[in-house]
Amino acid sequence: MRPLIFITNDDGISAKGIKSLVEVAVDFGDVFIIAPDKPQSGMGHAITVNHPLRLDASRLFEGLMAFTCTGTPVDCVKLGIYEVMHRAPDLIISGINHGENTSTNVLYSGTMSAAVEGAMENIPSIGFSLANFDSDADFSGAQKIARQVIPMALEGEFPDHVCLNVNVPNLPAEEIKGLKVCRQAHAFWADRFDKRLDQFGKPYYWLTGEFSNEDRGEDTDLIALEQGYASIVPTQFDMTAYKKIEHFKKWIK
Amino acid sequence: MRPLIFITNDDGISAKGIKSLVEVAVDFGDVFIIAPDKPQSGMGHAITVNHPLRLDASRLFEGLMAFTCTGTPVDCVKLGIYEVMHRAPDLIISGINHGENTSTNVLYSGTMSAAVEGAMENIPSIGFSLANFDSDADFSGAQKIARQVIPMALEGEFPDHVCLNVNVPNLPAEEIKGLKVCRQAHAFWADRFDKRLDQFGKPYYWLTGEFSNEDRGEDTDLIALEQGYASIVPTQFDMTAYKKIEHFKKWIK
Numbered sequence: 001m002r003p004l005i006f007i008t009n010d011d012g013i014s015a016k017g018i019k020s021l022v023e024v025a026v027d028f029g030d031v032f033i034i035a036p037d038k039p040q041s042g043m044g045h046a047i048t049v050n051h052p053l054r055l056d057a058s059r060l061f062e063g064l065m066a067f068t069c070t071g072t073p074v075d076c077v078k079l080g081i082y083e084v085m086h087r088a089p090d091l092i093i094s095g096i097n098h099g100e101n102t103s104t105n106v107l108y109s110g111t112m113s114a115a116v117e118g119a120m121e122n123i124p125s126i127g128f129s130l131a132n133f134d135s136d137a138d139f140s141g142a143q144k145i146a147r148q149v150i151p152m153a154l155e156g157e158f159p160d161h162v163c164l165n166v167n168v169p170n171l172p173a174e175e176i177k178g179l180k181v182c183r184q185a186h187a188f189w190a191d192r193f194d195k196r197l198d199q200f201g202k203p204y205y206w207l208t209g210e211f212s213n214e215d216r217g218e219d220t221d222l223i224a225l226e227q228g229y230a231s232i233v234p235t236q237f238d239m240t241a242y243k244k245i246e247h248f249k250k251w252i253k
Numbered sequence: 254m255r256p257l258i259f260i261t262n263d264d265g266i267s268a269k270g271i272k273s274l275v276e277v278a279v280d281f282g283d284v285f286i287i288a289p290d291k292p293q294s295g296m297g298h299a300i301t302v303n304h305p306l307r308l309d310a311s312r313l314f315e316g317l318m319a320f321t322c323t324g325t326p327v328d329c330v331k332l333g334i335y336e337v338m339h340r341a342p343d344l345i346i347s348g349i350n351h352g353e354n355t356s357t358n359v360l361y362s363g364t365m366s367a368a369v370e371g372a373m374e375n376i377p378s379i380g381f382s383l384a385n386f387d388s389d390a391d392f393s394g395a396q397k398i399a400r401q402v403i404p405m406a407l408e409g410e411f412p413d414h415v416c417l418n419v420n421v422p423n424l425p426a427e428e429i430k431g432l433k434v435c436r437q438a439h440a441f442w443a444d445r446f447d448k449r450l451d452q453f454g455k456p457y458y459w460l461t462g463e464f465s466n467e468d469r470g471e472d473t474d475l476i477a478l479e480q481g482y483a484s485i486v487p488t489q490f491d492m493t494a495y496k497k498i499e500h501f502k503k504w505i506k
Binding site: 054157159206 | 294295298302303305307335361431434439444445459490497498501
């Protein structure tokens with residue numbers, strides 16, 4: 001039996017990135033797609049609890065089972081596993097995201113949250129992102145990396161309750177130096193809000209800002225990309241700051 | 254100068270939980286409130302990137318600076334820090350959430366994501382949650398715990414880039430045994446979708462399910478609550494699975 005590969009993303013079903021990922025995945029297994037019906041960037045690990053969800057068959061992927069979902073990327077994963085698919089997938093892949101999800105962006109990213117949800121379900125899961133936000137970006141480099149990583153995940157031993165955050169530099173395929181296993185860089189957004197007045201003179205605020213790297217380590221995803229490598233960060237959902245437990249125990253007499 | 258305490262939540266500005274938290278916080282500092290204008294439960298670390306945000310003055314908290322925001326809890330924190338407040342707050346508190354945010358719920362929770370965003374900004378931050386989903390829950394036990402923890406956070410040494418996930422059992426104040434510093438339990442939702450037909454015969458899906466604890470450790474937040482303690486989990490935003498880095502390095506020749 002061919003492996004069953006579940007695919008989702010956060011840029012929506014019509015994005016070039018998911019199409020690029022499907023093109024690679026079909027060579028490795030039977031592909032099943034549930035993706036948001038509209039862009040869901042920045043949705044993080046959001047789930048839809050106060051509204052019902054809709055699923056609709058999509059004809060965007062000829063010969064493949066594909067659905068759009070009105071919810072978030074995490075909703076897509078939950079619906080796929082618990083409602084739509086007849087057996088658990090062997091692999092969940094999410095992306096290819098338009099724009100990198102390095103460093104702390106893992107928390108904001110719907111693409112990576114879908115993979116983290118897969119890890120909670122103990123299914124090997126990978127989020128792929130390309131360091132190019134353009135809707136018509138060239139995904140051939142990211143496809144090359146996906147073609148390397150997907151069979152590793154299907155054939156290699158995938159540790160329990162972990163997923164992978166794969167980021168690909170914005171370079172022609174032949175210029176990508178290879179893969180590097182990294183840690184999440186300690187880097188942050190210096191946010192700014194664009195404050196404007198609407199046609200009625202009422203203010204509105206639009207999030208913008210610059211990402212800045214405070215992390216001088218050589219072993220981070222950001223540095224790997226800078227050096228022309230695709231980064232792989234093993235990612236877990238246990239957010240306990242274990243090293244600080246003793247510190248806080250002292251607070252309690 | 255009195256400490257500046259920023260307050261937000263994910264149940265929305267009119268929830269009883271945030272009112273209960275404000276009642277406690279005013280005894281420890283100057284309070285500044287920006288909270289979602291509608292319930293934002295389950296929004297996780299979502300941010301609003303594709304739409305502008307609105308802020309409106311709220312008159313719900315007499316004598317206090319309070320605003321509603323059209324966005325998510327994380328949006329509220331970003332707006333507070335980067336746009337509205339004239340100086341960085343000394344403490345960010347989020348909640349009191351209607352319903353516990355123990356274990357992996359930290360990932361789905363807008364309340365905790367606001368605190369995690371505070372940690373990214375390196376501001377001492379705490380999410381408070383009560384193990385009772387009722388909109389008219391009795392918050393007196395959670396208020397008692399907040400009254401203990403808030404001065405600890407203002408006076409004690411708060412480690413960099415960490416926040417606290419505080420969960421309070423649903424017990425009368427006098428029956429809560431105390432505080433326990435814990436790790437996040439390894440427990441998950443066994444999801445289920447309620448599938449129904451709408452008035453036109455079209456299906457819709459509504460997320461439901463049961464939370465089940467696979468974790469037999471005695472040092473988890475779930476066990477602390479079961480035993481009648483309020484749990485404190487030091488929480489970080491570095492999701493790197495450090496122990497798995499060597500494993501994945503072997504994948505790459």
